[in-house]
Amino acid sequence: MAEIVIKNLRKEFGSFTAVQSSSFKIEDGEFFMLLGPSGCGKTTTLRMIAGLELPTSGEIYIDGQEVGQKPASQRDIAFVFQMFALYPHMNVRKNISYPLVSQGMPKAQVKEKVAEVARILGIEDILNSSVSGLSGGDRQRVALGRAIVRDPKCFLMDEPLGALDAEFREHMAEELRALHDRMGATTVYVTHDQLEAMQMGDKIVVMNHGVIEQFGAPQDIYDKPATMFVADFIGSPPMNFLRFHESLDVGATTAHLHGEAVEIPALREAFDGDMVYGIRPEHIRLDDAAGYRGEVIATEYLGTTQIVTLSTSNGEVKARISSDQIAKVGDKVGLSFNGTTATLFDNQSGRAIRSALNEGVLSHG
Structure with a gap:
């Protein structure tokens, strides 16, 4: 061979x-x-x-x-x-x-x-x-x-x-x-x-x-998707994209979505501008104690899991949760993100911003 x-x-x-x-x-x-x-x-x-x-x-x-x-x-x-x-x-x-x-x-x-x-x-x-x-x-x-x-x-x-x-x-x-x-x-x-x-x-x-x-x-x-295209193309459902604007310093481990703090992998470079918070559906939990809120607009039963679609201030979000958890259309719930698995993207270029997760990825400059 x-x-x-x-x-x-x-x-x-x-x-x-x-x-x-x-x-x-x-x-x-x-x-x-x-x-x-x-x-x-x-x-x-x-x-x-x-x-x-x-x-x-x-x-x-x-x-x-x-x-x-x-x-x-x-x-x-x-x-x-x-x-x-x-x-x-x-x-x-x-x-x-x-x-x-x-x-x-x-x-x-x-x-x-x-x-x-x-x-x-x-x-x-x-x-x-x-x-x-x-x-x-x-x-x-x-x-x-x-x-x-x-x-x-x-x-x-x-x-x-x-x-x-x-x-x-x-x-x-x-x-x-x-x-x-x-x-x-x-x-x-x-x-x-x-x-x-x-x-x-x-x-x-x-x-x-x-x-x-x-x-x-x-x-x-x-x-560790290098671009938003990859994050969207790989995965079913694909990665969620929540857009926001913020100035983040080197080492930052927190970003803000509609005023609510969410965890991110530690940044390896500073960034100031329009960003996208990328999070896989399986890394989202419905958590009444969380400050970031959404409204359930659809549910899809898949046996041991279900896909819950929610409307949020940053756009539509899909969460993959256990079928045992009750989620009904119209419910207003808190959303908790496993931020260590999230990827931040430069909204303009679509490339991942270098972080502890995507160490070798440069998104701008």
Whole structure:
């Protein structure tokens, strides 16, 4: 398998810039997610790594070799598409074996490798079946088998579960991650589904409008969002944003929302201006003793928890609380925030202000 290094990668289509100066490193054996909304540049980035698109500028290294201007056939990668891209006139065995047959591999070796892949994917019983009659899940396994059988340096996957229904997608996501763990393969996976990315990825790049918003481990991205876009895109419900204006000194641990003091992580730099107090729904409690108040305008029962939506002087807030706690529409309640988990953002730039939580993040200047 292989390490992949991206340096200042850029892709332009006429006057439109799809990817802007992207740089990141994918470690050997890592399950790496490219995450973002439609049109953010994630698939274009994947296609450049694959050699299906050539970069306007920048460098791509696979296993230490610069391949940015080389065709896909010279990169030793395997690509798995969303719509399977199987050969309908061939059965499962022939679909899987096709890459090896086209390379001139001896028949006995081809048979052995196909049997091995079929065992790994649990599709031994359908090797002689027509792909046209298979379920979506089995077709995806066949597409994975055709990629795996080549023993490539890395696997590139473009929303491979996108055509499956929600329940089966979750099951296949578990299978894919388990397969990755068994093989130790370097995998680059494109998705717009943040739950899929958080469930499967070792590292995540979050993209928006061709720009990398944040790069890191799933937990760090969730707990320490570098921008308001990331905080809003990751999490269900997303992070709450409460806007206010204040002058805060270095080391400040308190801010004021509509005159009420709330805890914040200690600031590493002074800030004076329009800010946003970001707090996850699960870090809010309904507390009658709290001075910051809100009115319940909706509740959503989710089994062991419920989502309570409240109207406050700083805007709408969603809190995730226990289903045992009573919250009725029209109730006026106090809100208590776990400020050590909060993130302060510069309202103008949308970037996190450097604090004890986001130590390395600079939001202005």
